[in-house]
Amino acid sequence: MTDPYVHPTAVVENGAILGAGARVWHHAHVRAGARIGAGTNLGKNVFVDSGAVIGDRVKVQNNVSVYTGVTVGDDVFVGPSAVFTNDLVPRAFAEDWVVTPTIVGHGASIGANATIVCGNDIGEFAMVGAGSVVTRSVRPHQLVVGNPARHAGWVDRRGHVVSRDDEPPPAELLGR
Secondary structure (H helix, E strand, C coil): CCCCEECCCCEECCCCEECCCCEECCCCEECCCCEECCCCEECCCCEECCCCEECCCCEECCCCEECCCEEECCCCEECCCCEECCCCCCCCCCCCCCCCCEEECCCCEECCCCEECCCCCECCCCEECCCCEECCCECCCEEEECCCCEEEEEECCCCCEEECCCCCCCHHHHCC
């Protein structure tokens, strides 16, 4: 792999870790203590907070903020303007706030403008529809849509819907 690329307008603070071949584009900001995996692409105006972890070969599209407490697995897609939160009881004046972690599993996809409320994990190869608001954890291979996000089916590793049933289909249909 190649050295990481950082666009001249991007800010990567000392102490941030960028994996081989990572790309950090226009006006992105990666804070000290953040970890970005090999081959990961951070689009324009992406913010990655201290302590956030983004795996290998991840695509984070424009205008996404990945805050402290968020861990994104390998091969994840995060659509433009998706939102992660990290505080269940946000108050500007709170001095004792607690980070509530969120884990996004390997191969998951999060659609444009989706909101992931902290403490709700996204399972491997799950798919969150554009504009959805995730208020409870999403199971592996589950497709969720809407506000609040509701079950809409099951997807295979490539993201194709293989079932609309409530229960997951056999593993061979999911490509496991």
